[in-house]
Amino acid sequence: MADDAEDARLAQLIETVLAGRARVSVDDTIAIATRLNQTIDDGTVERAAVGVRQGLPVVCSRGCNGCCEEPVMVWMPEAQVVARWLMDPAQLAVRTRFLAAFPAWQKAAGDGPRRLAELGGRVSHDEYLAEHQAQWGRRVMCAFNHQGDCTIYPVRPPACRNGHAVGTSARCSGASYGGRPASRLEFTPLDEFIARADAVLHAMHVAAGGDRRRAMALCEAVHRLLQSAMAAERKAQRRR
Template identity: 30%
Template sequence: MHTDEHLQFFAAQRGGFTRVIDACVPGEVIPRLLTMAFTSFEGNVAADAEGEAGLACRKGCASCCRLRVVATAPEILLAAHYVRWRDSQAAGPGLAQRVAAADERTRGLDEAGRWAARVYCPFLTRGECEIYPVRPLACRGLASHDRTACGEAAAGRRAGIPASALHLHFRGLIQNALQAALRDAGLAWGLYELNQALGLALQDGGAAGRWLAGEAVWQDATLRDVERAEMAAAFDRLSTLGARPGSPPP
Protein backbone atom coordinates (compact mmCIF):
# COMPACT_ATOMS: atom_id res chain seq x y z
CA MET A 1 0.00 0.00 0.00
CA HIS A 2 1.07 3.58 -0.71
CA THR A 3 0.37 6.45 1.68
CA ASP A 4 -2.91 7.44 -0.01
CA GLU A 5 -4.07 3.83 0.11
CA HIS A 6 -3.23 3.67 3.83
CA LEU A 7 -5.34 6.75 4.47
CA GLN A 8 -8.24 5.44 2.42
CA PHE A 9 -8.11 2.04 4.11
CA PHE A 10 -7.97 3.62 7.58
CA ALA A 11 -10.89 5.94 6.77
CA ALA A 12 -12.99 3.10 5.36
CA GLN A 13 -12.34 0.88 8.38
CA ARG A 14 -13.02 3.70 10.82
CA GLY A 15 -16.25 4.53 9.03
CA GLY A 16 -17.33 0.91 9.02
CA PHE A 17 -16.74 0.55 12.74
CA THR A 18 -18.64 3.79 13.38
CA ARG A 19 -21.62 2.55 11.39
CA VAL A 20 -21.68 -0.66 13.43
CA ILE A 21 -21.66 1.29 16.70
CA ASP A 22 -24.42 3.60 15.49
CA ALA A 23 -26.66 0.88 14.04
CA CYS A 24 -26.47 -1.91 16.61
CA VAL A 25 -28.35 -2.40 19.84
CA PRO A 26 -25.88 -2.45 22.76
CA GLY A 27 -25.77 -6.23 23.06
CA GLU A 28 -24.65 -6.60 19.45
CA VAL A 29 -21.96 -3.90 19.34
CA ILE A 30 -19.02 -5.93 20.63
CA PRO A 31 -19.50 -9.11 18.55
CA ARG A 32 -20.34 -7.11 15.42
CA LEU A 33 -17.31 -4.83 15.79
CA LEU A 34 -14.96 -7.75 16.21
CA THR A 35 -16.52 -9.83 13.46
CA MET A 36 -15.76 -6.89 11.17
CA ALA A 37 -12.24 -6.41 12.57
CA PHE A 38 -11.24 -10.07 12.40
CA THR A 39 -12.82 -10.64 8.99
CA SER A 40 -11.14 -7.55 7.58
CA PHE A 41 -7.78 -8.61 8.97
CA GLU A 42 -7.94 -12.16 7.64
CA GLY A 43 -9.32 -11.11 4.26
CA ASN A 44 -6.86 -8.32 3.61
CA VAL A 45 -3.86 -10.37 4.69
CA ALA A 46 -4.95 -13.21 2.40
CA ALA A 47 -5.51 -10.83 -0.52
CA ASP A 48 -2.08 -9.23 -0.19
CA ALA A 49 -0.14 -12.40 0.65
CA GLU A 50 -0.04 -13.68 -2.93
CA GLY A 51 3.54 -14.42 -3.88
CA GLU A 52 4.83 -14.33 -0.29
CA ALA A 53 6.43 -17.28 1.46
CA GLY A 54 4.02 -19.45 3.42
CA LEU A 55 3.64 -19.00 7.16
CA ALA A 56 5.52 -21.31 9.48
CA CYS A 57 2.89 -20.95 12.22
CA ARG A 58 1.19 -24.25 13.08
CA LYS A 59 -0.70 -25.78 15.99
CA GLY A 60 1.78 -26.73 18.66
CA CYS A 61 4.18 -23.87 17.92
CA ALA A 62 3.94 -21.32 20.72
CA SER A 63 7.26 -19.50 20.42
CA CYS A 64 5.62 -16.06 20.42
CA CYS A 65 3.09 -16.85 23.15
CA ARG A 66 5.08 -15.40 26.00
CA LEU A 67 5.09 -11.90 24.52
CA ARG A 68 2.97 -9.24 26.20
CA VAL A 69 -0.45 -9.02 24.53
CA VAL A 70 -2.41 -5.77 24.42
CA ALA A 71 -6.01 -5.41 23.28
CA THR A 72 -8.92 -3.00 23.07
CA ALA A 73 -11.90 -3.16 25.43
CA PRO A 74 -14.16 -4.97 22.93
CA GLU A 75 -11.50 -7.66 22.46
CA ILE A 76 -11.14 -8.08 26.23
CA LEU A 77 -14.91 -8.28 26.74
CA LEU A 78 -15.39 -10.80 23.93
CA ALA A 79 -12.61 -12.97 25.36
CA ALA A 80 -14.19 -12.74 28.84
CA HIS A 81 -17.53 -13.89 27.44
CA TYR A 82 -15.82 -16.82 25.70
CA VAL A 83 -13.83 -17.80 28.81
CA ARG A 84 -16.98 -17.79 30.95
CA TRP A 85 -18.68 -20.05 28.40
CA ARG A 86 -15.70 -22.43 28.27
CA ASP A 87 -15.44 -22.57 32.05
CA SER A 88 -19.16 -23.34 32.34
CA GLN A 89 -18.47 -26.51 30.34
CA ALA A 90 -15.42 -27.55 32.38
CA ALA A 91 -15.49 -30.05 35.24
CA GLY A 92 -12.29 -28.88 36.92
CA PRO A 93 -10.24 -25.68 37.24
CA GLY A 94 -11.02 -23.38 34.37
CA LEU A 95 -9.35 -20.80 32.19
CA ALA A 96 -10.22 -17.94 34.56
CA GLN A 97 -7.95 -19.45 37.21
CA ARG A 98 -5.12 -19.66 34.70
CA VAL A 99 -5.60 -15.99 33.81
CA ALA A 100 -5.42 -14.98 37.48
CA ALA A 101 -2.26 -17.03 38.02
CA ALA A 102 -0.57 -15.57 34.95
CA ASP A 103 -1.53 -12.04 35.98
CA GLU A 104 0.15 -12.53 39.36
CA ARG A 105 3.41 -13.34 37.57
CA THR A 106 3.28 -10.74 34.79
CA ARG A 107 1.52 -7.66 36.18
CA GLY A 108 3.58 -4.50 35.74
CA LEU A 109 6.18 -6.05 33.42
CA ASP A 110 7.08 -4.15 30.28
CA GLU A 111 7.65 -5.81 26.91
CA ALA A 112 11.26 -6.79 27.65
CA GLY A 113 10.48 -7.92 31.18
CA ARG A 114 7.62 -10.05 29.99
CA TRP A 115 9.82 -11.85 27.45
CA ALA A 116 12.56 -12.39 30.03
CA ALA A 117 10.10 -13.79 32.59
CA ARG A 118 9.30 -16.71 30.27
CA VAL A 119 5.66 -16.84 31.36
CA TYR A 120 3.57 -18.33 28.59
CA CYS A 121 0.03 -17.34 27.72
CA PRO A 122 -2.51 -18.83 30.17
CA PHE A 123 -4.61 -20.08 27.26
CA LEU A 124 -2.01 -22.52 25.95
CA THR A 125 -2.69 -26.23 26.29
CA ARG A 126 -0.03 -28.47 24.73
CA GLY A 127 0.93 -25.59 22.46
CA GLU A 128 -2.63 -24.88 21.25
CA CYS A 129 -4.71 -21.78 21.97
CA GLU A 130 -7.87 -22.38 24.01
CA ILE A 131 -9.49 -19.12 22.83
CA TYR A 132 -8.37 -19.28 19.20
CA PRO A 133 -11.71 -18.17 17.66
CA VAL A 134 -11.68 -14.93 19.70
CA ARG A 135 -7.96 -14.31 20.00
CA PRO A 136 -7.10 -10.58 19.86
CA LEU A 137 -5.74 -8.73 16.84
CA ALA A 138 -2.33 -8.66 18.54
CA CYS A 139 -2.18 -12.45 18.34
CA ARG A 140 -3.51 -12.58 14.79
CA GLY A 141 -0.98 -9.95 13.77
CA LEU A 142 2.09 -11.84 14.96
CA ALA A 143 3.07 -14.48 12.43
CA SER A 144 6.34 -15.69 10.99
CA HIS A 145 7.72 -17.34 7.87
CA ASP A 146 10.63 -18.93 9.76
CA ARG A 147 9.89 -21.50 12.46
CA THR A 148 13.55 -22.20 13.14
CA ALA A 149 14.25 -18.54 13.83
CA CYS A 150 11.22 -18.37 16.13
CA GLY A 151 12.50 -21.36 18.08
CA GLU A 152 15.94 -19.79 18.38
CA ALA A 153 14.39 -16.56 19.66
CA ALA A 154 12.30 -18.44 22.20
CA ALA A 155 15.45 -20.24 23.41
CA GLY A 156 17.33 -16.97 23.77
CA ARG A 157 19.73 -17.61 20.89
CA ARG A 158 18.28 -14.86 18.71
CA ALA A 159 17.10 -11.32 19.43
CA GLY A 160 13.42 -11.03 18.60
CA ILE A 161 10.95 -13.10 16.62
CA PRO A 162 11.04 -12.48 12.84
CA ALA A 163 7.46 -11.35 12.27
CA SER A 164 5.52 -11.00 9.01
CA ALA A 165 5.43 -7.31 8.06
CA LEU A 166 2.14 -7.85 6.23
CA HIS A 167 0.41 -9.16 9.33
CA LEU A 168 1.81 -6.39 11.51
CA HIS A 169 0.75 -3.79 8.95
CA PHE A 170 -2.92 -4.79 8.83
CA ARG A 171 -3.09 -5.41 12.57
CA GLY A 172 -1.90 -1.84 13.16
CA LEU A 173 -4.22 -0.21 10.63
CA ILE A 174 -7.32 -2.10 11.72
CA GLN A 175 -6.69 -1.80 15.44
CA ASN A 176 -6.01 1.93 15.16
CA ALA A 177 -9.15 2.43 13.07
CA LEU A 178 -11.16 0.57 15.72
CA GLN A 179 -9.66 2.73 18.46
CA ALA A 180 -10.44 5.89 16.50
CA ALA A 181 -14.07 4.84 16.01
CA LEU A 182 -14.44 4.01 19.70
CA ARG A 183 -13.06 7.42 20.59
CA ASP A 184 -15.43 9.10 18.13
CA ALA A 185 -18.34 7.33 19.87
CA GLY A 186 -17.28 8.42 23.36
CA LEU A 187 -16.20 4.92 24.40
CA ALA A 188 -13.00 3.95 26.20
CA TRP A 189 -10.57 3.42 23.34
CA GLY A 190 -7.19 2.68 24.93
CA LEU A 191 -5.20 -0.54 24.89
CA TYR A 192 -5.00 -2.86 27.89
CA GLU A 193 -2.60 -5.57 29.02
CA LEU A 194 -4.51 -8.77 28.36
CA ASN A 195 -3.95 -10.80 31.52
CA GLN A 196 -4.72 -8.00 33.97
CA ALA A 197 -7.69 -6.52 32.10
CA LEU A 198 -9.20 -9.91 31.37
CA GLY A 199 -8.85 -10.91 35.01
CA LEU A 200 -10.71 -7.77 36.03
CA ALA A 201 -13.41 -8.33 33.39
CA LEU A 202 -13.94 -11.91 34.53
CA GLN A 203 -14.55 -10.70 38.09
CA ASP A 204 -17.11 -8.13 36.96
CA GLY A 205 -20.17 -9.23 35.01
CA GLY A 206 -21.27 -5.62 34.53
CA ALA A 207 -18.11 -4.41 32.80
CA ALA A 208 -19.54 -4.64 29.29
CA GLY A 209 -22.58 -2.56 30.16
CA ARG A 210 -20.50 0.12 31.84
CA TRP A 211 -18.06 0.28 28.94
CA LEU A 212 -20.94 0.61 26.47
CA ALA A 213 -22.27 3.46 28.64
CA GLY A 214 -18.98 5.32 28.20
CA GLU A 215 -17.27 4.44 31.47
CA ALA A 216 -13.48 4.20 31.61
CA VAL A 217 -12.87 0.60 32.70
CA TRP A 218 -9.77 -1.22 34.01
CA GLN A 219 -7.65 1.92 34.28
CA ASP A 220 -4.93 0.09 36.22
CA ALA A 221 -4.47 -2.25 33.24
CA THR A 222 -4.29 0.52 30.65
CA LEU A 223 -1.16 0.51 28.50
CA ARG A 224 0.84 3.70 29.01
CA ASP A 225 3.65 3.17 26.50
CA VAL A 226 2.09 5.74 24.15
CA GLU A 227 0.62 9.03 25.32
CA ARG A 228 -3.15 9.14 24.80
CA ALA A 229 -2.97 12.79 23.78
CA GLU A 230 -0.52 11.92 21.00
CA MET A 231 -2.73 9.13 19.72
CA ALA A 232 -5.84 11.31 19.87
CA ALA A 233 -4.09 14.04 17.90
CA ALA A 234 -2.96 11.49 15.33
CA PHE A 235 -6.52 10.19 14.93
CA ASP A 236 -7.77 13.74 14.43
CA ARG A 237 -5.16 14.38 11.74
CA LEU A 238 -6.01 11.11 10.01
CA SER A 239 -9.69 12.02 10.09
CA THR A 240 -8.95 15.24 8.22
CA LEU A 241 -6.69 13.54 5.68
CA GLY A 242 -9.05 10.61 5.22
CA ALA A 243 -11.87 12.97 4.28
CA ARG A 244 -10.06 14.40 1.25
CA PRO A 245 -11.77 14.16 -2.15
CA GLY A 246 -11.46 10.65 -3.53
CA SER A 247 -11.25 9.00 -0.11
CA PRO A 248 -14.06 6.94 1.40
CA PRO A 249 -16.13 9.00 3.85
CA PRO A 250 -15.24 8.40 7.53
Protein backbone atom coordinates in the same frame (compact mmCIF):
# COMPACT_ATOMS: atom_id res chain seq x y z
CA MET B 1 -29.03 -9.22 1.72
CA ALA B 2 -29.63 -8.88 5.44
CA ASP B 3 -25.88 -9.36 5.97
CA ASP B 4 -25.14 -6.60 3.45
CA ALA B 5 -27.44 -4.21 5.31
CA GLU B 6 -25.81 -5.10 8.62
CA ASP B 7 -22.32 -4.64 7.13
CA ALA B 8 -23.34 -1.23 5.82
CA ARG B 9 -24.77 -0.21 9.20
CA LEU B 10 -21.59 -1.28 11.01
CA ALA B 11 -19.41 0.45 8.42
CA GLN B 12 -21.34 3.66 9.02
CA LEU B 13 -20.98 3.19 12.77
CA ILE B 14 -17.22 2.77 12.37
CA GLU B 15 -16.96 6.12 10.59
CA THR B 16 -19.04 7.78 13.29
CA VAL B 17 -16.99 6.36 16.13
CA LEU B 18 -13.72 7.23 14.37
CA ALA B 19 -14.98 10.80 14.18
CA GLY B 20 -15.53 10.67 17.94
CA ARG B 21 -19.26 11.13 17.65
CA ALA B 22 -20.72 7.88 18.93
CA ARG B 23 -20.83 5.44 21.76
CA VAL B 24 -21.17 1.87 20.56
CA SER B 25 -23.22 -0.82 22.24
CA VAL B 26 -21.38 -3.90 23.46
CA ASP B 27 -23.18 -6.02 20.85
CA ASP B 28 -22.11 -3.70 18.03
CA THR B 29 -18.58 -3.45 19.44
CA ILE B 30 -18.28 -7.21 19.37
CA ALA B 31 -19.81 -7.43 15.88
CA ILE B 32 -17.33 -4.86 14.53
CA ALA B 33 -14.32 -6.40 16.26
CA THR B 34 -15.32 -9.85 14.99
CA ARG B 35 -15.52 -8.58 11.41
CA LEU B 36 -12.10 -6.96 11.79
CA ASN B 37 -10.72 -10.30 12.98
CA GLN B 38 -12.21 -12.08 9.96
CA THR B 39 -10.65 -9.59 7.54
CA ILE B 40 -7.29 -9.93 9.30
CA ASP B 41 -7.52 -13.71 8.89
CA ASP B 42 -8.23 -13.28 5.17
CA GLY B 43 -5.20 -11.00 4.95
CA THR B 44 -2.91 -13.45 6.71
CA VAL B 45 -3.93 -16.17 4.24
CA GLU B 46 -3.08 -13.84 1.33
CA ARG B 47 0.20 -12.87 2.98
CA ALA B 48 1.17 -16.51 3.47
CA ALA B 49 0.41 -17.22 -0.20
CA VAL B 50 2.65 -14.33 -1.26
CA GLY B 51 5.35 -15.67 1.06
CA VAL B 52 5.17 -19.10 -0.58
CA ARG B 53 5.49 -17.54 -4.03
CA GLN B 54 8.55 -15.61 -2.84
CA GLY B 55 10.16 -18.64 -1.21
CA LEU B 56 9.54 -17.13 2.25
CA PRO B 57 7.15 -19.58 3.91
CA VAL B 58 5.24 -18.53 7.02
CA VAL B 59 5.67 -21.44 9.42
CA CYS B 60 2.90 -20.61 11.94
CA SER B 61 0.31 -23.20 12.83
CA ARG B 62 -2.16 -23.79 15.59
CA GLY B 63 -0.33 -25.26 18.57
CA CYS B 64 2.95 -23.52 17.78
CA ASN B 65 3.27 -21.24 20.78
CA GLY B 66 6.65 -19.61 21.45
CA CYS B 67 4.99 -16.28 20.60
CA CYS B 68 2.45 -16.87 23.41
CA GLU B 69 5.16 -15.71 25.81
CA GLU B 70 4.87 -12.26 24.27
CA PRO B 71 2.80 -9.86 26.38
CA VAL B 72 -0.51 -9.21 24.60
CA MET B 73 -1.92 -5.75 25.22
CA VAL B 74 -5.41 -4.99 23.93
CA TRP B 75 -8.11 -2.37 23.76
CA MET B 76 -11.41 -3.08 25.50
CA PRO B 77 -13.29 -4.40 22.42
CA GLU B 78 -10.72 -7.15 21.92
CA ALA B 79 -11.25 -8.33 25.49
CA GLN B 80 -15.04 -8.06 25.10
CA VAL B 81 -14.97 -10.44 22.13
CA VAL B 82 -13.11 -13.03 24.20
CA ALA B 83 -15.21 -12.57 27.34
CA ARG B 84 -18.50 -12.84 25.43
CA TRP B 85 -17.32 -16.06 23.82
CA LEU B 86 -16.18 -17.48 27.16
CA MET B 87 -19.55 -16.72 28.74
CA ASP B 88 -21.23 -19.03 26.22
CA PRO B 89 -22.17 -22.19 28.18
CA ALA B 90 -20.48 -24.22 25.44
CA GLN B 91 -17.15 -22.69 26.53
CA LEU B 92 -17.57 -23.32 30.25
CA ALA B 93 -14.62 -25.73 30.40
CA VAL B 94 -12.33 -23.22 28.66
CA ARG B 95 -13.49 -20.44 30.97
CA THR B 96 -12.99 -22.57 34.06
CA ARG B 97 -9.50 -23.52 32.96
CA PHE B 98 -8.59 -19.89 32.31
CA LEU B 99 -9.91 -18.78 35.70
CA ALA B 100 -7.84 -21.52 37.35
CA ALA B 101 -4.70 -20.53 35.40
CA PHE B 102 -5.09 -16.79 35.93
CA PRO B 103 -3.64 -16.41 39.47
CA ALA B 104 -0.37 -18.12 38.48
CA TRP B 105 -0.17 -16.00 35.33
CA GLN B 106 -0.83 -12.85 37.34
CA LYS B 107 1.88 -13.73 39.83
CA ALA B 108 4.40 -14.51 37.09
CA ALA B 109 3.53 -11.38 35.10
CA GLY B 110 3.99 -9.22 38.22
CA ASP B 111 4.08 -5.52 37.44
CA GLY B 112 4.81 -6.14 33.75
CA PRO B 113 1.27 -5.40 32.47
CA ARG B 114 1.04 -2.23 34.57
CA ARG B 115 4.41 -1.02 33.32
CA LEU B 116 3.43 -1.56 29.70
CA ALA B 117 0.03 0.06 30.23
CA GLU B 118 1.62 3.12 31.79
CA LEU B 119 4.21 3.53 29.03
CA GLY B 120 1.73 3.19 26.13
CA GLY B 121 1.40 6.51 24.26
CA ARG B 122 3.73 8.26 26.70
CA VAL B 123 7.20 7.23 25.51
CA SER B 124 8.84 6.73 22.14
CA HIS B 125 8.13 3.58 20.14
CA ASP B 126 11.68 2.35 20.83
CA GLU B 127 11.33 2.82 24.59
CA TYR B 128 8.00 1.00 24.62
CA LEU B 129 9.45 -1.79 22.49
CA ALA B 130 12.39 -2.19 24.88
CA GLU B 131 10.01 -2.70 27.81
CA HIS B 132 7.80 -5.00 25.74
CA GLN B 133 10.81 -7.15 24.84
CA ALA B 134 12.00 -7.17 28.44
CA GLN B 135 8.62 -8.54 29.51
CA TRP B 136 8.70 -11.07 26.68
CA GLY B 137 12.10 -12.20 27.88
CA ARG B 138 10.58 -13.12 31.24
CA ARG B 139 8.81 -15.98 29.45
CA VAL B 140 5.37 -15.70 31.03
CA MET B 141 3.13 -18.00 29.03
CA CYS B 142 -0.32 -16.57 28.24
CA ALA B 143 -2.98 -17.89 30.64
CA PHE B 144 -5.10 -18.87 27.64
CA ASN B 145 -2.46 -21.29 26.45
CA HIS B 146 -3.09 -24.82 27.63
CA GLN B 147 -0.51 -27.46 26.84
CA GLY B 148 0.69 -25.51 23.85
CA ASP B 149 -2.71 -24.79 22.38
CA CYS B 150 -4.53 -21.45 22.30
CA THR B 151 -7.82 -22.21 24.04
CA ILE B 152 -9.47 -19.08 22.62
CA TYR B 153 -8.21 -19.55 19.07
CA PRO B 154 -11.45 -18.49 17.28
CA VAL B 155 -11.58 -15.21 19.22
CA ARG B 156 -7.90 -14.46 19.81
CA PRO B 157 -7.01 -10.80 19.34
CA PRO B 158 -5.52 -9.21 16.20
CA ALA B 159 -1.96 -9.25 17.58
CA CYS B 160 -2.14 -13.03 17.85
CA ARG B 161 -3.68 -13.39 14.38
CA ASN B 162 -1.05 -11.18 12.80
CA GLY B 163 2.00 -12.53 14.65
CA HIS B 164 4.02 -14.75 12.34
CA ALA B 165 7.48 -16.00 11.51
CA VAL B 166 9.17 -16.91 8.24
CA GLY B 167 11.22 -20.04 7.85
CA THR B 168 11.58 -21.04 11.48
CA SER B 169 9.83 -20.70 14.83
CA ALA B 170 13.17 -20.90 16.65
CA ARG B 171 13.35 -17.16 17.28
CA CYS B 172 9.78 -16.59 18.49
CA SER B 173 9.90 -17.37 22.20
CA GLY B 174 11.05 -15.18 25.03
CA ALA B 175 14.13 -17.41 25.23
CA SER B 176 15.45 -15.72 22.10
CA TYR B 177 14.99 -12.26 23.60
CA GLY B 178 18.02 -10.12 22.90
CA GLY B 179 18.96 -12.14 19.84
CA ARG B 180 17.88 -11.82 16.22
CA PRO B 181 14.08 -11.52 16.10
CA ALA B 182 11.88 -13.77 13.98
CA SER B 183 11.73 -12.80 10.30
CA ARG B 184 8.41 -11.33 9.25
CA LEU B 185 6.79 -10.47 5.93
CA GLU B 186 5.77 -6.99 4.99
CA PHE B 187 2.42 -7.12 3.22
CA THR B 188 1.07 -3.64 2.72
CA PRO B 189 -2.66 -4.44 2.31
CA LEU B 190 -2.72 -6.29 5.62
CA ASP B 191 -0.33 -3.95 7.41
CA GLU B 192 -2.53 -1.00 6.46
CA PHE B 193 -5.71 -2.81 7.42
CA ILE B 194 -4.28 -3.70 10.81
CA ALA B 195 -3.39 -0.07 11.44
CA ARG B 196 -6.98 0.90 10.61
CA ALA B 197 -8.37 -1.93 12.73
CA ASP B 198 -6.28 -0.72 15.66
CA ALA B 199 -7.65 2.80 15.18
CA VAL B 200 -11.23 1.48 15.15
CA LEU B 201 -10.69 -0.68 18.24
CA HIS B 202 -9.04 2.22 20.02
CA ALA B 203 -11.88 4.56 19.11
CA MET B 204 -14.45 2.11 20.49
CA HIS B 205 -12.31 1.68 23.62
CA VAL B 206 -12.30 5.44 24.17
CA ALA B 207 -16.01 5.75 23.31
CA ALA B 208 -16.71 3.16 26.03
CA GLY B 209 -14.86 5.29 28.58
CA GLY B 210 -11.46 3.60 28.37
CA ASP B 211 -8.24 5.52 29.00
CA ARG B 212 -7.10 6.91 25.63
CA ARG B 213 -3.46 5.95 26.21
CA ARG B 214 -3.82 2.86 28.31
CA ALA B 215 -4.10 -0.55 26.70
CA MET B 216 -4.65 -3.53 28.98
CA ALA B 217 -3.10 -6.95 29.31
CA LEU B 218 -5.43 -9.38 27.53
CA CYS B 219 -5.58 -11.83 30.45
CA GLU B 220 -6.31 -9.14 33.02
CA ALA B 221 -8.93 -7.40 30.91
CA VAL B 222 -10.79 -10.61 30.12
CA HIS B 223 -10.58 -11.75 33.73
CA ARG B 224 -12.17 -8.49 34.89
CA LEU B 225 -14.96 -8.73 32.31
CA LEU B 226 -15.65 -12.33 33.28
CA GLN B 227 -15.91 -11.44 36.95
CA SER B 228 -18.56 -8.82 36.11
CA ALA B 229 -20.44 -11.08 33.73
CA MET B 230 -20.48 -13.99 36.18
CA ALA B 231 -21.63 -11.72 39.02
CA ALA B 232 -24.46 -10.46 36.79
CA GLU B 233 -25.37 -14.01 35.89
CA ARG B 234 -25.49 -15.06 39.55
CA LYS B 235 -27.69 -12.05 40.37
CA ALA B 236 -30.07 -12.92 37.55
CA GLN B 237 -30.25 -16.52 38.75
CA ARG B 238 -31.14 -15.41 42.28
CA ARG B 239 -34.03 -13.34 40.91
CA ARG B 240 -35.56 -16.30 39.11
